[in-house]
Amino acid sequence: MLQIDNLHADIDGKDILKGLSLKIGAGEVHAIMGPNGAGKSTLAATLAGRDTYTVSKGSVTFQGKDLLELEPHERVGEGLFLGFQYPVEIPGVSNLNFMRTALNSVRAYRGEEPVSAGDFLKAIRAIAAELKMDPEMLKRYVNVGFSGGEKKRNEMVQMRILDPKLAILDETDSGLDIDALRIVADGINAQRRADTGILLITHYQRLLDYVKPDFVHVMVAGRIVKSGGPELAHALEQSGYADVA
Amino acid sequence: MPTLPETETMTALTDITAVREDSRTLADQMPELGDHRSEAATRFEALGLPTRKNEAWRYTNLRPLKTEPAKDSAQDPGLPVELVPGSIRLVFVDGHYAEDRSRIGTLPDGVRISRLGNYLAANPARARDLFMGDDGVALLNSALLRDGAVISVANNTSLARPVEIVHVTTSARRTGCHLRHRIELGERAEATVIERWVGTPSAWANTVTEARVPEAATLTHLRIAGDGAAGTITSAARVSVGAEATYRATSFMIGGTSVRIDSLVNVLGEGGEAHVDGLSLAGDGQTHDAVTVVRHQVPEARSEQVYRAVGDGRAVTSFQGKVIVDKDAQKIEADQSFKAIILDRKATANAKPELEILADDVVCSHGATIGELDANALFYLTSRGISPEDARAILIEAFAGAVLTRIENDDVREQAAAAISTWMSGHVDGASHA
Numbered sequence: 083m084l085q086i087d088n089l090h091a092d093i094d095g096k097d098i099l100k101g102l103s104l105k106i107g108a109g110e111v112h113a114i115m116g117p118n119g120a121g122k123s124t125l126a127a128t129l130a131g132r133d134t135y136t137v138s139k140g141s142v143t144f145q146g147k148d149l150l151e152l153e154p155h156e157r158v159g160e161g162l163f164l165g166f167q168y169p170v171e172i173p174g175v176s177n178l179n180f181m182r183t184a185l186n187s188v189r190a191y192r193g194e195e196p197v198s199a200g201d202f203l204k205a206i207r208a209i210a211a212e213l214k215m216d217p218e219m220l221k222r223y224v225n226v227g228f229s230g231g232e233k234k235r236n237e238m239v240q241m242r243i244l245d246p247k248l249a250i251l252d253e254t255d256s257g258l259d260i261d262a263l264r265i266v267a268d269g270i271n272a273q274r275r276a277d278t279g280i281l282l283i284t285h286y287q288r289l290l291d292y293v294k295p296d297f298v299h300v301m302v303a304g305r306i307v308k309s310g311g312p313e314l315a316h317a318l319e320q321s322g323y324a325d326v327a
Numbered sequence: 328m329p330t331l332p333e334t335e336t337m338t339a340l341t342d343i344t345a346v347r348e349d350s351r352t353l354a355d356q357m358p359e360l361g362d363h364r365s366e367a368a369t370r371f372e373a374l375g376l377p378t379r380k381n382e383a384w385r386y387t388n389l390r391p392l393k394t395e396p397a398k399d400s401a402q403d404p405g406l407p408v409e410l411v412p413g414s415i416r417l418v419f420v421d422g423h424y425a426e427d428r429s430r431i432g433t434l435p436d437g438v439r440i441s442r443l444g445n446y447l448a449a450n451p452a453r454a455r456d457l458f459m460g461d462d463g464v465a466l467l468n469s470a471l472l473r474d475g476a477v478i479s480v481a482n483n484t485s486l487a488r489p490v491e492i493v494h495v496t497t498s499a500r501r502t503g504c505h506l507r508h509r510i511e512l513g514e515r516a517e518a519t520v521i522e523r524w525v526g527t528p529s530a531w532a533n534t535v536t537e538a539r540v541p542e543a544a545t546l547t548h549l550r551i552a553g554d555g556a557a558g559t560i561t562s563a564a565r566v567s568v569g570a571e572a573t574y575r576a577t578s579f580m581i582g583g584t585s586v587r588i589d590s591l592v593n594v595l596g597e598g599g600e601a602h603v604d605g606l607s608l609a610g611d612g613q614t615h616d617a618v619t620v621v622r623h624q625v626p627e628a629r630s631e632q633v634y635r636a637v638g639d640g641r642a643v644t645s646f647q648g649k650v651i652v653d654k655d656a657q658k659i660e661a662d663q664s665f666k667a668i669i670l671d672r673k674a675t676a677n678a679k680p681e682l683e684i685l686a687d688d689v690v691c692s693h694g695a696t697i698g699e700l701d702a703n704a705l706f707y708l709t710s711r712g713i714s715p716e717d718a719r720a721i722l723i724e725a726f727a728g729a730v731l732t733r734i735e736n737d738d739v740r741e742q743a744a745a746a747i748s749t750w751m752s753g754h755v756d757g758a759s760h761a
């Protein structure tokens with residue numbers, strides 16, 4: 083589904099990704115862990131197409147297409163989704179309109195008919211209920227005044243309505259209370275299917291207790307330095323990154 | 328009705344003979360104005376049009392009037408679709424009331440609408456009030472005034488249908504087209520007045536609107552230089568707000584080559600409220616200028632100004648907003664917010680907020696920011712599958728929404744939103760962003 087080969091990316095001439103390779107197959111859940119500043123969010127943003135990062139070398143293939151050739155919104159149309167570590171507040175734009183525009187944009191990209199306002203409302207309410215988000219929050223401006231945990235939950239609502247092939251979730255577990263973590267994990271597990279891939283970026287074992295990864299990777303200084311199964315996360319929890327770095 | 332000789336391509340407004348000639352021709356129109364006209368013409372001769380050295384006019388582009396001869400021949404731009412269905416409509420074509428295009432219908436008791444000419448004939452003593460001499464533009468208005476609307480609403484009377492005053496300018500005469508409107512509300516009266524402009528590219532429409540909003544009255548006042556507007560438009564409003572009265576003004580500058588909307592609002596009664604808002608969407612080559620002065624002369628009153636501006640291409644959009652709080656006007660709440668977004672590096676936004684506060688117990692805030700569209704927000708939207716064009720449109724709409732949400736009339740708000748969408752469809756391609 084996703085194949086990253088020897089990816090190099092920099093920002094303002096500062097190298098951040100330094101030859102990163104990773105392969106994610108359909109039906110797989112991968113977790114990337116690694117110290118602060120390792121470049122995890124940079125990887126996520128580069129995959130999503132943020133133009134502040136420059137790819138100098140390497141390739142990324144997503145479902146057989148050259149991902150780096152595509153504009154950010156086209157990547158979403160192809161089935162990619164990025165859950166932000168720091169979701170952005172957009173005053174003046176209602177959450178509901180935002181998500182409906184997003185869904186219909188993706189559908190238009192795929193040559194599908196737009197969903198009606200009624201059908202959309204039904205679908206989004208069901209998802210909000212599944213993620214135990216107060217439906218009133220759908221009417222508010224995008225992320226404005228949301229608490230840290232509410233913002234993350236809002237990311238999950240967006241993921242569920244867009245139903246991506248590959249979801250990259252950057253620290254979606256950070257800032258969540260214990261109950262919220264379980265709810266968000268349930269949301270991720272609902273997205274976990276034989277035809278979807280999930281890439282979790284996290285600092286904590288806790289999330290991985292709920293969403294059992296198939297593979298765990300350790301990223302240090304812009305590279306994957308170690309890969310293994312779920313036991314790797316447990317080992318890191320015990321001894322930190324000192325041994326792998 | 329005497330009409331002006333249609334002298335087509337006259338030279339630029341540097342030649343005072345044209346002004347003199349026009350003022351003489353107009354002498355038998357509203358004879359009550361008598362010597363005021365010639366006095367104003369003489370003073371205009373001495374002053375000329377304001378230049379950029381005049382602080383209040385520093386951002387206004389009057390250059391086309393001064394240097395360029397009128398290029399286009401007279402043409403009728405037609406009437407815009409009415410903003411609120413069923414409005415009272417007063418149409419002035421080149422300064423003359425066009426009865427066939429207007430529609431008044433049956434007015435409720437206590438409401439009178441008349442032409443300025445008829446009003447003056449009945450109240451000749453009022454002629455002196457019409458003389459204004461602050462600057463060349465005001466003086467020309469006094470010298471070459473052709474007509475206007477007088478709207479009066481008695482005490483305790485509410486005029487439910489909005490009054491739409493449409494200024495149509497078909498003539499490209501450099502001396503411009505000058506009108507004066509008066510809105511006289513009684514105590515606890517209510518009315519909505521919408522002024523609009525349509526014109527040809529070389530036209531100049533110069534309007535002064537005086538409004539009295541006495542005790543507990545409410546006036547909603549919209550001024551719209553929209554889609555069909557072209558050429559130079561200068562509009563000044565002079566408003567007095569009494570005790571517990573409310574003045575709600577919104578100006579839209581979307582069309583026009585050079586548009587200036589002035590508001591001078593005096594809050595004269597306790598509990599008086601003034602909301603003076605505006606939106607400018609300036610495209611390539613357009614100059615938009617909003618100038619406001621809100622003066623608080625008494626304590627315990629409130630004013631708010633919310634202005635938003637978007638500039639594309641080589642646009643210049645400016646805001647000069649002054650709040651004056653007199654020495655004894657304690658417990659005033661005055662807020663002013665101006666924000667501009669530049670879609671193109673070639674565009675210019677100017678902000679000049681000024682506070683002149685002589686009282687000590689007041690709460691005043693003002694903020695002015697000029698920036699580009701938020702790159703993080705743009706990326707967030709595109710990362711959800713929304714195209715960059717749509718993402719820009721969404722952000723601009725949200726930005727302009729700060730002004731729109733303050734409009735209480737649903738029809739007006741929806742039409743304004745539609746006008747914004749139309750404008751954006753031509754300005755969000757991002758082609759000029761690199």
Ligand SMILES: Nc1ncnc2c1ncn2[C@@H]1O[C@H](COP(=O)(O)OP(=O)(O)OP(=O)(O)O)[C@@H](O)[C@H]1O
Nearest residue numbers: 093094096098116117118119120121122123124125
């Ligand atoms: N705009 C920028 N300008 C300069 N340096 C940047 C910029 N953005 C990121 N970096 C740097 O790139 C490096 C990687 O940052 P990144 O956010 O990808 O780390 P991370 O692994 O996600 O860290 P964390 O675990 O703290 O979220 C850091 O050293 C960071 O300071």
Ligand SMILES: [Mg+2]
Nearest residue numbers: 122123124167
């Ligand atoms: Mg990060």
